[in-house]
Amino acid sequence: MLTHVFGYGFSAAISRLMLLSFVAFLPFIGGCGEDDNPILDDDHDHDHDHDAPIHADVDGFFLEVGGKEVYRQFQGTASGGLTVGVGQEIEVHAVFLDANGAEAHLHEVEAVDDHGHEEEFGLGLSDYDSAIIAIHLDHDEHEDEHGHEEHSEDELPFGLEGLKVGTTKIKLQLLHGDHPDFTAALLIPVTVQ
Numbered sequence: 001m002l003t004h005v006f007g008y009g010f011s012a013a014i015s016r017l018m019l020l021s022f023v024a025f026l027p028f029i030g031g032c033g034e035d036d037n038p039i040l041d042d043d044h045d046h047d048h049d050h051d052a053p054i055h056a057d058v059d060g061f062f063l064e065v066g067g068k069e070v071y072r073q074f075q076g077t078a079s080g081g082l083t084v085g086v087g088q089e090i091e092v093h094a095v096f097l098d099a100n101g102a103e104a105h106l107h108e109v110e111a112v113d114d115h116g117h118e119e120e121f122g123l124g125l126s127d128y129d130s131a132i133i134a135i136h137l138d139h140d141e142h143e144d145e146h147g148h149e150e151h152s153e154d155e156l157p158f159g160l161e162g163l164k165v166g167t168t169k170i171k172l173q174l175l176h177g178d179h180p181d182f183t184a185a186l187l188i189p190v191t192v193q
Helices: 002-006 008-028 047-051
Strands: 060-065 068-074 077-080 082-084 089-097 121-126 133-136 155-162 166-176 179-183 188-192
Touching: 068 082, 082 089, 082 155, 089 166, 121 155, 133 166
Parallel strands: 082 188
Antiparallel strands: 060 068, 060 089, 068 077, 089 155, 121 166, 133 155, 166 179, 166 188
16 A cells, blocks of 8 residues: 555555564564573672572482492383381381482482572372371481491481282382472382292
């Protein structure tokens, strides 16, 4: 319609002006943020960097009893299980694995909560039959004759007590502060005999 009233030249001029305006505003439409600016000093403090949660990169885990691996779950496949006698309690150590199947170094992942306290890793164990087993997350860590803990700082121990003969399964989560960094894809089978 504009070409009919003002002629072809006017319409082409308006089109070119709109294109130039669009190209001129492209740098302001996302893509470059404060963090992408090479002029800013690397030591410049960004408040939003501290707000981002830091997560452990975990793709699986294995469980040890008495220093022997009894269960492994990695990228959706599993083998083994836990066995405990009625009236017995065993100490189980959970060791988490990275994407390559190597031990994840949880102690190297640091995060601080809103109050300036370091967020610790812990276990979340649920969905089991509490008539068959009891789980003690505050299980005491055993020490060797020199007073050193028998497990590495990347292992998370828990106590498993057999209450009555039967089978159940446990859902395992790696908790980091108040949120899970990892939830096992499969439930851990437990037999009480």
